[in-house]
Amino acid sequence: MEFFKGLIYKELKLTKNWFVVGIALLILGVVAGLGLTKYFNEPNIFAVVAVTILVGHGFYLPAYLLHSLNIEAQTQLWLHNPNSGAILFLAKLTAGFILYVVSFFIAFVIAIWGLTHAVNGESLFNLTGEPVLNITLIGLGITLGTLFLGVWVLFYWSLFHSLKKVPFLHSIRWPIVIGTWILLTAIGNYVNNLPIYQKLKNIGIIKLDAYSIEFLVGKSSASAGFVDNAELSIMNGAIYTILVIIVFSASVWLLERKVEV
Amino acid sequence: MIEFKNISKKYGRYSGLEDVSFTLEKGKIYGLIGPNGSGKSTTLKIIAGLVHPSKGTVLVKGTEVNRRIAKEVAYLSELDIFYQPFKVKDMIDFYASQFEDFRIERANELLTFMKLDPDKKLKQLSKGNRGRLKLVLALARETSVLLLDEPFSGLDPMVRDSIVKGLLSYIDFENQTVVIATHEIDEIEPLLDEVLAIKDGKVIDWQNVENLRETKGLSIIQWMKETFKE
Numbered sequence: 001m002e003f004f005k006g007l008i009y010k011e012l013k014l015t016k017n018w019f020v021v022g023i024a025l026l027i028l029g030v031v032a033g034l035g036l037t038k039y040f041n042e043p044n045i046f047a048v049v050a051v052t053i054l055v056g057h058g059f060y061l062p063a064y065l066l067h068s069l070n071i072e073a074q075t076q077l078w079l080h081n082p083n084s085g086a087i088l089f090l091a092k093l094t095a096g097f098i099l100y101v102v103s104f105f106i107a108f109v110i111a112i113w114g115l116t117h118a119v120n121g122e123s124l125f126n127l128t129g130e131p132v133l134n135i136t137l138i139g140l141g142i143t144l145g146t147l148f149l150g151v152w153v154l155f156y157w158s159l160f161h162s163l164k165k166v167p168f169l170h171s172i173r174w175p176i177v178i179g180t181w182i183l184l185t186a187i188g189n190y191v192n193n194l195p196i197y198q199k200l201k202n203i204g205i206i207k208l209d210a211y212s213i214e215f216l217v218g219k220s221s222a223s224a225g226f227v228d229n230a231e232l233s234i235m236n237g238a239i240y241t242i243l244v245i246i247v248f249s250a251s252v253w254l255l256e257r258k259v260e261v
Numbered sequence: 262m263i264e265f266k267n268i269s270k271k272y273g274r275y276s277g278l279e280d281v282s283f284t285l286e287k288g289k290i291y292g293l294i295g296p297n298g299s300g301k302s303t304t305l306k307i308i309a310g311l312v313h314p315s316k317g318t319v320l321v322k323g324t325e326v327n328r329r330i331a332k333e334v335a336y337l338s339e340l341d342i343f344y345q346p347f348k349v350k351d352m353i354d355f356y357a358s359q360f361e362d363f364r365i366e367r368a369n370e371l372l373t374f375m376k377l378d379p380d381k382k383l384k385q386l387s388k389g390n391r392g393r394l395k396l397v398l399a400l401a402r403e404t405s406v407l408l409l410d411e412p413f414s415g416l417d418p419m420v421r422d423s424i425v426k427g428l429l430s431y432i433d434f435e436n437q438t439v440v441i442a443t444h445e446i447d448e449i450e451p452l453l454d455e456v457l458a459i460k461d462g463k464v465i466d467w468q469n470v471e472n473l474r475e476t477k478g479l480s481i482i483q484w485m486k487e488t489f490k491e
Contacts, residue, residue: 006358013346075340079311081359082332165312167273256328261311261338 003083004091011068011095018067019099022060023106029053030110050111057104058142061150064096069157076161076261085255089154089248093147100146104139151244154251156181162258204234262287262438263308263406268317270303270462277303278314279462285438287405290452292470293442294485295459301442302339304459305408308440309336321406332361337399339411339442341391343383349394350379356398368401371431375423389420396424400431407432407439413448421448428452450481458488 033049036042069092072078081088160177163169169176191197263285270277278300285291293301306312307319310328319326321333343352349372357363372379375393377386386394392412399407413421425448432439441449456473458466466488473479479487 002358006355009358010344010355013351014344016346071344075338075342076311077338077340077342079328080309080331080336080338082329082361083359084329165272167275257313260313261306 004087004094007083007088007091008095008098011092012098014071015064015068015095015099018064019103022099022103026053026103026107027110053107054104054111054138055142057100057107058145059149060100060103061093061096061146062153064099065092065150065153066157068092068096069153073157073161076259079255079259079261085252086248089252089255093150093154096150097147100143104142108139148240148244151248151251155247155254158251158254158259162254165260200239201233201236206232206234262322263440264318264320265304265307266318266320268307268314268319270300270307270312271315276462277312278307280317281462281464282317283457283464283467285440287438288435289454290432290434290439290441292446292449292453292456292481293440293459294444294446294456294481296444296489299459300462301444301459302410303462305336305410305440305442308406309334309408311336333404334406334408335399335402335404337395337407337409337412339414341388341415343391343394345382345384347383348379349377349381349383349386352383352394352398353379353401356401360402362403364401364403367431368397371397371401371427374427374430389416392416392420393423393427396427400427403433405437407437409439409441409443411443411445412441413443413445425449425452446481446485453481456481456484458485460489 029049030053033046036049037046078088156177159180160173163173163176265281265283268281269279281300281304293304295301303312307314308321308326308330310326310330321330324330324333347355353365353368353372357365357368369379375390375397377390377393377397381390383391383394392415396409396412399409412424416424428439428449429452441453443449446453450470453470456468456470457464458468466484468484470481473481473484477484
């Protein structure tokens with residue numbers, strides 16, 4: 001596993017500044033949110049900032065991967081490596097995920113601290129249901145979301161750079177990538193609306209009514225997480241897992257066979 | 262050792278290489294000579310598995326080449342960009358973690374030989390020292406194939422001299438196949454066993470350097486001028 005550790009270390013060293021800037025922006029957002037909350041004496045402002053920061057972490061891994069891959073794309077010499085494309089991509093995903101977990105944890109702690117203690121000592125934040133389970137489920141949802149989007153970033157990045165060495169496609173790489181995205185989204189929507197897919201989704205349903213979460217912010221209230229009658233489909237999860245594996249494999253294939261130095 | 266079988270590489274309408282076939286043997290140093298854009302870099306990248314031929318097959322030690330041939334092939338790129346936040350020693354450690362045949366002791370010896378400070382950040386290195394570091398990374402590996410793409414490009418005579426000395430000291434003349442792509446051959450002329458002239462994606466001539474000197478009385482530069490005259 002030395003090779004994997006080496007790749008992770010390289011990743012973390014290359015993206016250290018990006019991570020620090022991310023944390024700084026996060027703290028800046030929180031401080032600005034708190035400042036505005038105090039200035040206008042409106043607790044909702046901070047609640048919105050806190051929830052935005054948390055949900056925004058859904059884009060953390062895609063943003064990280066784009067940053068890291070664009071460093072490599074300057075030369076593509078990272079491909080001079082005896083390890084498989086899957087390992088190279090997995091190292092990036094793993095490093096990005098480590099930073100994501102740290103950033104998400106910091107965001108969560110700051111948000112909860114801010115919501116419960118920072119604004120005039122007033123109790124602004126209240127969770128109904130099982131708080132730990134609620135928070136875990138929300139975190140899990142955002143985490144799965146960021147991983148899902150991250151794998152798609154690998155695919156579109158590989159597609160974009162596969163077209164680089166084909167002169168007549170070089171100048172229209174962006175339209176091709178956007179066209180591919182539109183096409184795949186349309187196919188996804190079509191499949192999603194098929195009766196057979198709807199039937200498949202109904203296999204292995206877990207009711208999440210008990211896990212709803214509610215933020216009580218002063219006299220206002222805002223729901224987050226799972227609304228009443230929410231359901232989780234195990235079959236849907238399995239289908240999405242297969243989809244992620246297919247997209248990841250396609251990205252690796254493009255990297256190995258089409259991306260050039 | 263390295264076999265090119267009817268290799269073509271097309272970039273749209275432009276041909277990078279056109280139906281090129283040759284075999285390079287173990288224990289020899291080859292010079293790939295030609296003007297800019299002739300196909301030298303493409304040839305090396307294809308051997309390194311970093312560019313995919315449009316047609317034909319490339320074999321290294323009997324194995325069809327793909328990107329993972331990096332296990333057998335050390336490749337020094339013409340490109341001059343490194344990971345900016347890295348120190349010299351980070352680069353050494355990274356290579357050691359990726360390539361099983363990378364020898365840290367040898368790398369440290371080469372760093373001393375090339376007068377490179379392991380604690381220096383890459384972005385603080387001069388172009389000459391980055392050129393030296395690239396060579397350290399390539400020569401610290403015990404590979405059967407060593408590919409050097411324009412190792413002297415843009416470097417001053419002192420750096421060139423240290424690179425040639427590095428090659429003389431650290432190439433395994435018995436077991437390695439070394440291919441050096443360059444159009445600046447002054448410094449490496451004494452090293453070369455064979456020279457291939459490439460022009461417009463085709464190998465237009467191939468000479469044994471000793472024969473060239475003894476039978477034709479030509480140095481490589483004289484042969485090059487004759488071969489490439491318009």
